[in-house]
Amino acid sequence: MNKIYLNLPVINARKSVAFYTELGFVENIEFASHNTACVILGDITVMLLEHDRFKDFTSLRIIDPTREVQAMFAFTVDSRAEVDRITKIALSLGAIEPTPIEDYSYMYARSFTDPDGHAWGPFYYDEQALLKA
Secondary structure (H helix, E strand, O other): OOOOEEEEEEOOHHHHHHHHHHOOOEEOHHHOEOOEEEEEEOOEEEEEEEHHHHHHHOOOOOOOOOOOOOOEEEEEOOOHHHHHHHHHHHHHOOOOOOOOOEEOOOEEEOOEEOOOOOEEEEEEEOHHHHHHO
């Protein structure tokens, strides 16, 4: 089976690890160095690469995700309460919630930004309710 590794440019890998582990991600120290870190949530693996390391993989300009957007990352959780729990933790750590809550009979979603401005969206999806909608 294929796995996806998200590579994110960050200002401070250790600060980013602290943020993500508070949300429930688990640090994988096998992929860590002085300017890189790795965190995992289920099947999501996120490589946190400080700008100097990230530039080793591209000659393109690294955008400022607090002012521009290139991607948004969504992930499922097991309940509406878990969506709220994760988002509240993120907000308590300084994240912002850039969009309103999405509340439908079959889906409940929120969004927040990480310390570097990358957009994340935990959501709960009830397949049975969707079939009834």
